[in-house]
Amino acid sequence: DIQVTQSPSSLSASVGDRVTITCRTSQSVSRYLNWYQQKPGKAPKLLIYAASSLQSGVPSRFAGSGSGTNFTLIINSLQSDDFARYFCQQSYSIPYIFGQGTNLEIQ
Amino acid sequence: QVQLQESGPGLVKPSETLSLSCTVSGGTISSSLYYWAWIRQTPGKGLEWIAHVLYTGTTYSNPSLKSRVTMSVDTSKNQFSLNLTSMTAADTAVYYCARRAPGGVATASSLDFWGQGTLVTVSS
Numbered sequence: 300d301i302q303v304t305q306s307p308s309s310l311s312a313s314v315g316d317r318v319t320i321t322c323r324t325s326q327s328v329s330r331y332l333n334w335y336q337q338k339p340g341k342a343p344k345l346l347i348y349a350a351s352s353l354q355s356g357v358p359s360r361f362a363g364s365g366s367g368t369n370f371t372l373i374i375n376s377l378q379s380d381d382f383a384r385y386f387c388q389q390s391y392s393i394p395y396i397f398g399q400g401t402n403l404e405i406q
Numbered sequence: 407q408v409q410l411q412e413s414g415p416g417l418v419k420p421s422e423t424l425s426l427s428c429t430v431s432g433g434t435i436s437s438s439l440y441y442w443a444w445i446r447q448t449p450g451k452g453l454e455w456i457a458h459v460l461y462t463g464t465t466y467s468n469p470s471l472k473s474r475v476t477m478s479v480d481t482s483k484n485q486f487s488l489n490l491t492s493m494t495a496a497d498t499a500v501y502y503c504a505r506r507a508p509g510g511v512a513t514a515s516s517l518d519f520w521g522q523g524t525l526v527t528v529s530s
Contacts, residue, residue: 331511333514345517348514354518388516399452
């Protein structure tokens, strides 16, 4: 199985800040890396697919980068609506595995 | 806009089989482009991909659950289903159905539409 390590597990930030979340895979997944946002009691929502493509309707302050084994989600100019949990997921090979998540909290 | 809705029991007894269905609206399940997936979430293990199925019935399952998982598709109802046998307390989770985007680097098999989730508790 390709393991996925996401960091940090939690992050405190303020409105207007720029934050970075990283995801590392145990083997190359090319660009088969996706990012999701989840709010309490809700289903995950796709933000970024194929490492850097913005899902339709997602604000442009979200950006993804990386390939191979190292990936980054950047949120520019944090808004109050962005405080949530974020997950990465590798979809290169079965079983698809998710990162453990990052809780983004208001500082 | 594609929408998915899970249905099934909220409580299952240990050793029994869980049966969940997912009804798809706003799009056809009978597309060769999309697979239809089940994912579950627990506080301890996080998000776990269970399996996904094509409208033909072709299924890919998580090896950790493979012997217990059966998926099926009912194209007449635009619905797909999950059966998970030999349930234990460790299977207590929120179960989500989702649509898997096409494979290939362009869409990276991402999960682009999700149901709201249904909590399944395993208890006698």
